[in-house]
Amino acid sequence: MITAAAQEQATYLNESYGIKSWLLTKDHKRIALLYLGTITFFFFLGGIFATLIRIELLTPSGDLVSSETYNKLFTLHGVIMVFFFLIPSIPATLGNFFLPLMIGAKDLAFPRINLLSWYLLVIGGCFAMYAMLAGGVDTGWTFYVPYSTSYSNGYVIATGLGIFIAGFSSILTGLNFIVTVHRMRAPGMTWFRLPLFVWSNYATALIQVLGTPVLAITMVLLICERSLHIGIFDPARGGDPVLYQHLFWFYSHPAVYIMVLPGMGVISELVSTFSKKPIFGYKMIAFSSVAIAVLGFLVWGHHLFVAGQSVYAGLVFSFLSYFVAIPSAIKVFNWTATLYKGSISYATPMLYAFGFIGLFTMGGLTGLFVASLGIDVHVTDTYFVIAHFHYIMVGGTLMAYLGGLHYWWPKMTGRMYPEGFAKLSALTVFLGFNLTFFPQFILGYLGMPRRYHSYPDEFQVLHVMSTMGASVLAVGYAMPLVYFIWSLRYGAIAGPNPWGATGLEWKTASPPPTHNFDETPIVTTEAYDYAALEAAKVG
Amino acid sequence: MDSHTETVALREQFETPGQQKEASTLGMWIFLVTEVMFFGGLFLAYMVYRRLFPEVFSVASNTLNIVIGAVNTAVLLCSSFTMVLAVHAAQIGSRKALIVFLILTMLLGGVFLGVKAYEWNEKFEEHHVPGPSFYLDKTPMQGQAQLFFSLYFGMTGLHALHMVIGEGLMLFLLFHAYAGKYTPEYYTPVDLGGLYWHFVDIIWIFLFPLLYLIGRHHH
Numbered sequence: 096m097i098t099a100a101a102q103e104q105a106t107y108l109n110e111s112y113g114i115k116s117w118l119l120t121k122d123h124k125r126i127a128l129l130y131l132g133t134i135t136f137f138f139f140l141g142g143i144f145a146t147l148i149r150i151e152l153l154t155p156s157g158d159l160v161s162s163e164t165y166n167k168l169f170t171l172h173g174v175i176m177v178f179f180f181l182i183p184s185i186p187a188t189l190g191n192f193f194l195p196l197m198i199g200a201k202d203l204a205f206p207r208i209n210l211l212s213w214y215l216l217v218i219g220g221c222f223a224m225y226a227m228l229a230g231g232v233d234t235g236w237t238f239y240v241p242y243s244t245s246y247s248n249g250y251v252i253a254t255g256l257g258i259f260i261a262g263f264s265s266i267l268t269g270l271n272f273i274v275t276v277h278r279m280r281a282p283g284m285t286w287f288r289l290p291l292f293v294w295s296n297y298a299t300a301l302i303q304v305l306g307t308p309v310l311a312i313t314m315v316l317l318i319c320e321r322s323l324h325i326g327i328f329d330p331a332r333g334g335d336p337v338l339y340q341h342l343f344w345f346y347s348h349p350a351v352y353i354m355v356l357p358g359m360g361v362i363s364e365l366v367s368t369f370s371k372k373p374i375f376g377y378k379m380i381a382f383s384s385v386a387i388a389v390l391g392f393l394v395w396g397h398h399l400f401v402a403g404q405s406v407y408a409g410l411v412f413s414f415l416s417y418f419v420a421i422p423s424a425i426k427v428f429n430w431t432a433t434l435y436k437g438s439i440s441y442a443t444p445m446l447y448a449f450g451f452i453g454l455f456t457m458g459g460l461t462g463l464f465v466a467s468l469g470i471d472v473h474v475t476d477t478y479f480v481i482a483h484f485h486y487i488m489v490g491g492t493l494m495a496y497l498g499g500l501h502y503w504w505p506k507m508t509g510r511m512y513p514e515g516f517a518k519l520s521a522l523t524v525f526l527g528f529n530l531t532f533f534p535q536f537i538l539g540y541l542g543m544p545r546r547y548h549s550y551p552d553e554f555q556v557l558h559v560m561s562t563m564g565a566s567v568l569a570v571g572y573a574m575p576l577v578y579f580i581w582s583l584r585y586g587a588i589a590g591p592n593p594w595g596a597t598g599l600e601w602k603t604a605s606p607p608p609t610h611n612f613d614e615t616p617i618v619t620t621e622a623y624d625y626a627a628l629e630a631a632k633v634g
Numbered sequence: 635m636d637s638h639t640e641t642v643a644l645r646e647q648f649e650t651p652g653q654q655k656e657a658s659t660l661g662m663w664i665f666l667v668t669e670v671m672f673f674g675g676l677f678l679a680y681m682v683y684r685r686l687f688p689e690v691f692s693v694a695s696n697t698l699n700i701v702i703g704a705v706n707t708a709v710l711l712c713s714s715f716t717m718v719l720a721v722h723a724a725q726i727g728s729r730k731a732l733i734v735f736l737i738l739t740m741l742l743g744g745v746f747l748g749v750k751a752y753e754w755n756e757k758f759e760e761h762h763v764p765g766p767s768f769y770l771d772k773t774p775m776q777g778q779a780q781l782f783f784s785l786y787f788g789m790t791g792l793h794a795l796h797m798v799i800g801e802g803l804m805l806f807l808l809f810h811a812y813a814g815k816y817t818p819e820y821y822t823p824v825d826l827g828g829l830y831w832h833f834v835d836i837i838w839i840f841l842f843p844l845l846y847l848i849g850r851h852h853h
Contacts, residue, residue, distance in 0.1 A: 202647035204657040270664045278657040279647070308668045312675030316788075325764060325784035327679055332777035333687055342675055615649070 106509070106606040121206035122609060127192035128507070129213050130183060135576070137179040137220065142569065144172035149531075149565040152558045157549035165548035166233035167249065173236030178258050179220050181492055182265055182350065185357035186272070186303075187216070189499045190296045192507060194272060196600035196607065197290045199281025199616040204274040212267040219261030226250035226257065235546065237347070240328040240339045244320045252318050259314040262307045265353070269303025272296055281599070283618035290598050290622050291380050295360025298384035302349045302356075302391060310346035313339070340402055344395035352391040354488055355455075356384055358495030359426055362448050365498055366430045368596040369445035370437025373623040376429040383422035390419050400471050409468055416466035423459050427452060442594070443517035447498025450525045454490025458483060461536065476546075479539025482532045490528055497524070497575065504579065505593045509606045510586030516578045523571035530564025597623050643820065655822050662826045666833045669796075673837060676792065680785050680844060683778075690775045692849035694782035697762060697770070699753065703846040706749045707838065713742035714835045721828045724811075724821035732811045732824070739831065740804045743797055750794055757783070789841055796834045803827045 103109065107124045110116075117125060148168050151159040160168065191209065195202055203209050226232055232249035234242055243251050276289070276297050289297075317339070319325045326332030328339045367374045374380060396404060396412030404412075430452055439445070461483040464470050474480060505511050534557040539545075543554050550558070592601040603612050620627040648654040684691050720735035756762075761769045764780040764787070773779055807827050810816065816824055 200647070204647065205661060206645075206647060266668055270661060270668070273664055274657050274661045277660055278653060304664055304668055305671055308672035309675050312672050316675070316679070319788070323764075325788070326777065326781045327784055327788075333683065333775070333781050335682065335686075338679060338682055342678070610646075 104604060105608050106604065107609045108509075108606050110609045119210075121202070121210055123195050123203050123206065123209055124192050124507075124607065124611075126206075126209050126213055127188050130187040130191060130216070133213070133217060133220070134180050134183055134188065137175050138572075139576075141172055141175035141180055142572065144168050144175065145565065146569065148172060149562040151548050152550070153562050155550050155552045155555050155558075160548065162548050163233060164231075166235075166546070167231035169546060170232050170235050170249075171227055174223060174232070174254060174258070176488075177236055177350070177354075178261050179216070179223065181354040181488055182261075183216055183268070184354070184492065184496050185361060185499065186296055186299055186353075187213075187264075187268055189361065189496070189503060190272065190292075190299075190357060191268070193503060193598075193600050194275060194293055194296055195279065196603065196611055197293050197598050198276065198279060198284050199599050199612065199618065200275065200279035201610045201612075201615075203271045204279055205271050208267050209271055212264040212271070215264035215267070216261050219257040219259070219264065222253050222257030222260060224257075226253035229253070237343060238317060239343075240317070240320065240336045241330075243317065244328060251321055255314045255318050259311050259318075262311045262314070265303050266307045266311075269300035269307070272300040273304065276300075281616050281618055284599075285618075287378065287381070288618055288620075288622050289381075291363035291374060291377070291384075292357075292360035294381040295356045295363070295384045298388040299353050299356045301385070301388045302353050305392070306346045306349040306353070309342060310350075313342040313346065316342070337399065337402055337404065340399050341395070344398040345392075348395040348398060349388075349391040351484070351487065352387050354492045355495075356387060358451065358492045358499075359384065361495040361499035361502070362430060362451050363426075364596075364598070365444045365448040365502055366433050367623045368502070368594050369440050369442060369448070370434050371440075371595070371625055372433055372437040373621070373625065374429065375432035375435075376425070377622065379425050380429050383425040386422040387419060390415070390422070394419060394466075397466055397471070400468060401475050413466055413468050417463060420459065420463055423455075427456055427459075441518075443512070443514060443521050444498045444502035446518060446521040446525075447494050447501065450521065450528075451491055451494040451498065454486050454494060454525075454528065458486030458490055461486065474539055476544055477539035478535040478543045478545060481545050482535035482539060485532045485535070490532070494524070494528075497521075500575070500579075502594070503600075504582070505589030506600055506605045506607070508583055508586070509589055509604075510582045511589050511593065512575075512582045512586060513578050516574060520571050520574035520578075523567060523574065525571075527564050527567030527569075527571050531561050531568055532564070534558075534560045534564075595625075595628070597625060597628050651820070658822050658826060659829075662829050666829065669833060673789075673792065676785065676789050677840070677844075680789065683781055683785065684848075687775065687778045687781070688849065690773050690778045691782050693773045694762075694770060694779050694786075695845060695847075695849050697760070698786075698846045699756070700846050700850075702749060702753055703842055706746055707842050709742050709746050709749070710835050710838050713739050713746070714832055716742060717828050717831045720807075721821070721824055724816045724824040725818060727816075727818040729811060729814055729816075732816065733808065736804055736808045736811060740801055740808070743801050743804070743831075747794060747797055747801075750790065754787075754790075757787075763787070786845055789845065793834065793837050793841060796837070800827075800831050800834050803830060 107122055117129065120126060147160065148165070151157065151165060157165065191203070229250050232247070232251055232254045234247050234249060234251060238251065238255065276293060316327055320328050326334045328334045328336050330336065363374055363380055394412055394416045396408055397416045400409050461479070465474060465480060465483055501512060501517055538554055538557045541554070543550055589605045591603065591605050599616055599618070602616060644651055644654055648657065716735045716738040720732055720739060723731035723735055761767050762783055764784045768776065768780050768783070770776060770779040804827065807824055810823065
C-alpha cells in the first residue's frame with residue numbers, strides 16, 4: 096500500500112469493486128457516499144412536494160389539489176426534509192467523511208455501528224415512503240394530538256415508526272462522533288487544535304445523543320395512544336395534549352441546532368480557507384457551538400406561546416430564547432472579523448459561505464421577532480414563521496451543505512467541479528432563495544396563515560413572486576446534480592490540496608486511501624496555521 | 635495488522651488495545667445516557683400526572699402487590715451481584731466461574747421476568763388493564779386510574795423489554811465465554827454487558843418506589 100505512484104494510486108474508491116463492497120463497507124468514506132446518495136434522493140423527493148405546494152399557491156383558489164391533498168403535501172414535505180434530509184445532511188455525509196480525516200484517525204471509533212446507522216435511515220425512510228404511497232399523512236410534520244391520535248385518517252403510525260427508526264440512526268451517528276473525537280485523535284491533535292468543523296459536529300452530537308431519545312419515546316407514546324388509546328394525551332382520561340407538545344419540542348427545537356450547527360462548522364472552514372487567514376476568535380467560536388447546544392435545550396417552550404402554556408413560563412422561555420442570539424452573533428462577528436484584511440478568493444464555496452452569513456443573519460434576527468411574546472402572538476402560524484425557519488434551514492443549513500460539498504468534492508472524488516457553472520448555480524440559488532422566501536415574511540406579517548391551500552386575492556402577487564423564486568431555486572439545485580456527476584469523469588484532476596487549505600484532510604491524497612493516511616500524522620501546529628503551511632512548502 | 639501478537643481482537647481503526655477498550659467503554663456510557671433520556675420521557679409523564687391526580691394514583695398504586703414487587707427487587711439486586719462476580723471472574727481469567735455466574739445472572743433475570751408476567755396476568759384478572767373492561771374500586775375517576783395503569787404497563791413493559799435484551803446479551807457472552815474468548819487482557823464485552831445489566835437494574839430501583847411505594851401512607 097505504501098509503494099506510491101507506481102501504477103494507479105490506491106484509493107478508497109478502487110480498493111474493491113461490486114455492490115457488496117459498498118453495501119457491507121465499514122469505511123467511513125464509503126458510508127458517507129451511501130448517505131450522500133440517500134439524502135440527495137430524499138432532498139429531491141421533498142423538493143417535489145415543495146414544488147406542488149408552490150404551484151397550488153399560484154392562484155388564490157384551491158384549484159390544483161384538494162385541501163386534504165394539500166395537507167398531505169406540506170406534511171410529507173416537512174417530514175422528508177426535516178427527518179430524512181436536514182438532520183442527517185451535513186453530519187452523516189461531510190461529517191462522516193471528514194471528521195476522522197480531520198483528526199488524523201483511520202476511521203470512526205465504531206465502523207460497524209456507522210454502517211448500521213445508514214441502514215436505519217434507509218429502513219426509516221422506507222416506512223415513511225410506504226406511508227406516503229399507501230395514502231399519505233396529513234397532520235403536519237409535528238403530529239399534534241389529538242388530531243394525529245383520534246381524527247386523522249392518514250398513516251400516522253407508519254410515519255411515526257419511520258421517524259423512530261431514523262432517530263436511532265441519528266443517535267448512533269452522534270454516539271460515534273463523540274467517542275471518535277474523545278478517543279481517536281492523532282498524536283498532538285489537542286482539543287484546541289481541532290478544526291472548528293469538528294467542534295461543531297461534536298456539539299451537534301451532544302444534542303443528537305441527549306435529544307433524539309426523547310423524540311423516540313414521544314413517537315412510541317404517540318403510536319400507543321393512536322393504536323391502543325392509552326390515554327396519555329387524551330383529556331377524557333386526564334391526559335394532556337400539551338404534554339405531547341412539550342415532549343415533541345424538547346427534541347425538535349434542539350433539532351434545529353442539529354441542522355444548523357454543522358453548517359456553522361462548514362462556514363468556519365470556508366471563511367478561513369478562502370481568506371487565507373487563521374480564524375478570528377477560535378476558542379470563542381468553538382465554545383459558542385457548545386453554548387448553542389446547551390441553550391438549545393432550554394428554549395423549547397417558545398413553540399407553545401399560544402398553546403395554553405402559563406404566561407410566566409412563556410416569559411422565561413422568551414427570555415432564554417434571546418440568549419441563543421449571543422453565541423450565534425459571536426460566530427457571525429468572528430467570521431466577518433476573519434475576512435478583515437484577508438486575501439479573499441471568490442471561489443464557489445466562498446460564495447455559498449457569504450450567502451450563509453447573510454441569510455443566517457436574517458433568519459437569526461427574525462428568530463428574535465418570533466421569540467418575543469407580543470410579536471409572536473401576531474405572527475404565530477403565519478408565513479412569517481415559515482419564512483423565518485426556511486432562512487435558517489435552507490438559507491443556512493442548505494447553503495452550508497452545498498458550500499461544503501463544493502469545497503470537499505475534490506477531496507472526495509479527486510476531481511474538480513466546473514467553477515463557472517458552480518458560480519452560476521451559487522448565484523441562482525441565492526437569488527432564487529430570496530425571491531422565494533422574502534415575500535413570505537411580508538405575507539405572514541399581513542396575516543397569511545400557514546397550511547392553507549387557498550387565500551384572499553390580495554396575497555396573490557406575493558405568492559406568485561414566491562413561486563417564481565422557487566422555480567429559480569429548483570434550477571439552482573438541479574445544476575450541481577448535473578455538473579457534479581459530469582465532473583466524476585471529466586473534471587480536472589484536483590491534487591491533494593487544491594485550495595491551499597490547512598486541515599489534515601488536505602495532507603493526504605485525493606481521493607484518500609482506505610486507511611486515510613499512509614502513516615499516522617503527528618500534529619505540531621494550531622488549526623488554520625497558514626504560516627506553517629507556507630514554511631513547509633518552501634522547506 | 636501483523637504487529638499485534640496478543641490474544642486481543644484489535645480492530646483495525648485502533649492503534650492500541652487500551653484505546654479500543656476506552657472507546658468501547660465510553661460508547662457504552664453514552665448509550666446509557668441515551669437510555670436515561672429515553673426512559674426520561676415516561677418518568678416525566680408519570681411525574682406530571684402523579685402531581686395532577688395524587689389521590690387516584692395513590693388508590694391505584696395500592697392495588698399493586700408490594701410483596702411480589704419487593705421480592706422481585708431482591709431478585710434483581712442479586713442478579714446484579716452475580717453480574718459483578720461474573721465480571722470479576724473474567725478479570726482474573728476464571729472461565730469456569732465466568733460461565734457459572736453468567737448462567738446465574740440469566741436465571742435470576744428469568745425469575746424476575748416470570749414474576750413480572752405473573753403480576754401482569756393478575757392485572758388482567760382484576761380488570762386493571764386499560765381498555766373497555768377496566769374497573770378500579772374506590773375511585774370515581776376511572777379515566778385517570780387507567781392513566782396510572784397505562785404508565786404502569788408502559789414503564790414496566792419497557793423495562794422488561796430491556797431485561798429480555800439483557801438476557802440476549804448474557805447468552806451472547808455465555809457462548810463466547812464457553813469458547814474461551816475472554817482473558818484478563820480482553821474481557822471488555824463482559825464489562826460492558828455488566829454496565830448494561832446494572833443500568834436496567836437501576837431503572838427498576840426507580841420504578842419500584844414510584845409505582846409501588848409512594849403514596850401508600852394515605853391508606
